[in-house]
Amino acid sequence: MSTPAAAVETLGLGKRYGHAWALQDCSFRLPPGRIAGLVGPNGAGKSTLLRMLAGISTPSAGEMSVLGWPAGTQSTETLACIGYLDQDRPLYRGFRVSEMLRFGRELNPRWDDTRARRHLDDLAISPRSRIGRLSGGQQAQVALTMCLAKRPELLLLDEPVAALDPLARDDLMHILLQSVVDDGATVLLSSHAVADLATVCDYVIILSASRVQLAGDLDHVLASHRMLLGPAAAAPPVPADGAVVSSVTTGRQTTMIVRAGQLIAGQPASAQPPAGLPIADPAWEVVEPTLDEIVLAYLRHRPQDLPQRPGRWARGAAPVEAR
């Protein structure tokens, strides 16, 4: 297979359930070989997006391509390249663990049985055990093993660390990094534990209110945002346009997250130095924010940015600047 320019590319992708849009105007481009974190609050559309990319849910609007193939391609070849971990960890509860592995072996040409058995052996999950008798965490591990043993080129993982203990989380992150290095895989994982993402991800997509708020390289995201700390009484040092992602006043201090690239009007973002913003007012302190703080800022961003939507999300509302 020729390497596509983007592992995942979506354009105006949307999913509607009845009248409500679970995901709307979703456009982003994930380069191959990245570990991308998909963050957002519950109900932001993370699972919906992953299900559509995995081919089990049909988009209501927009386009997408996965590893260069258009949406809805259902062939052995395309399916073999995508590993999907559902948020419910569906497994056949009446099966033994060994039967679950045989299921994977029978249905996947690239199946790595040694890897799967070794992984479960390390976790002390017996192949004789019934799936239904395993704990939630063990079931999550079996589901994850099934997904990894398929040796896909693209891993779509919905909340992979949700049911795992801290040690298992660490192991998983290690395994993911290794499969990216060894197999050249691309990983798109969702989580609301932003701290986990910051250590492993090099790409971030922030989803909130059914829309993409931001998608980009982690380094670039970190470099292009600044946190401004100043007295609550002082006038903001930046114009109150799209540059301000969020502004929170607690007591006598105001904390703002701004997009550095938009601080100087009339100049393209690339021409502006990420550090050393031209803020003359000595009352304001400029700090580089953490991913956590940026994510939180975008989640807060929502109410001011998207004007009143009576009850339902109206289609075609002004899109938030993505990328």
Next chain:
Amino acid sequence: MTWVAWRVQRPQILAALGAVAMLAVWLTATGLVTGHSPAWKYWTDGDVGLLYALPGLLGLALGAPLVAGEAGHRTQRLAWTQSIPRTRWLAFKLLMGGLVAAGLSAALTALLEWWTKVVSIAASTNSGGFSGVRIQPAAFDVTGIVVVGYTLFAFALGTALGAVIRRPGWAFALGIPVFAAGRLLVEDWWRPHLVGPASYASLTGIPSKAVWNGWLLNSGLVPAGRTSPVPGQTWQASPPASYYTCTNHARSMAADAHCAALAHVHYVMQFQPASHYWALQGAETAIFAGIAVLLLGVTVIAVRKWSS
């Protein structure tokens, strides 16, 4: 994938196998006992009702959970993200379930061929009950190849309802009345005309041996020279009044016949003779197999469009 199809459907297949095995033991036992002593005949009358329902229950039990059973724990999301297109996955499962349904019903029919024969011999020495004339619905519905057709119809009905409703229990429950309605409609409205019926006419109204051994559809007095009522009239239409005034005074068969001849009417019995058994069996099996194919088409479309 063959192993996967077998393993996923194993609980239903084993349950169906168990039910058929239990019935087979019961049929063998009652058949042997009845054959030995016809006095035991009354034991078996109640079983016949179950025999009519069994193809439906068997087919629905195998068909309803085939697709819908995956929805319970959302395992379709696991199955459809392995390296197998979902239509191929469905084809293997349908083939596995369909072969089991057809195989079990064929085995059951083979046993019933023997059982109905034994029981009908017993019936001829007793009064009433299961007649065992194979062209008549009581025996026709449980012998020959139609049983396989009914079972495949129920199986396809179960899969289609399951794929649309996505709940195996509801698919099964809804399948029972639909199956029964389909069976009764075909039996009452379609089967009599699948092959052109035979007619026997007489002036006295005494049926021939062929009529006794056939499936009587209609009978009545019709104008002489006709084998069916005058268009626009039913089999119950009254003959000329002169016929009754005549028969009121008739004291013998010959006199009755004379009355009929005078009134220019005769008794006609329209029936399916025993010789039409296989033609009717083939035609009716084809009807249900055809409906099954259409229903399987519905299942395939529903699975392809399934967005979860």
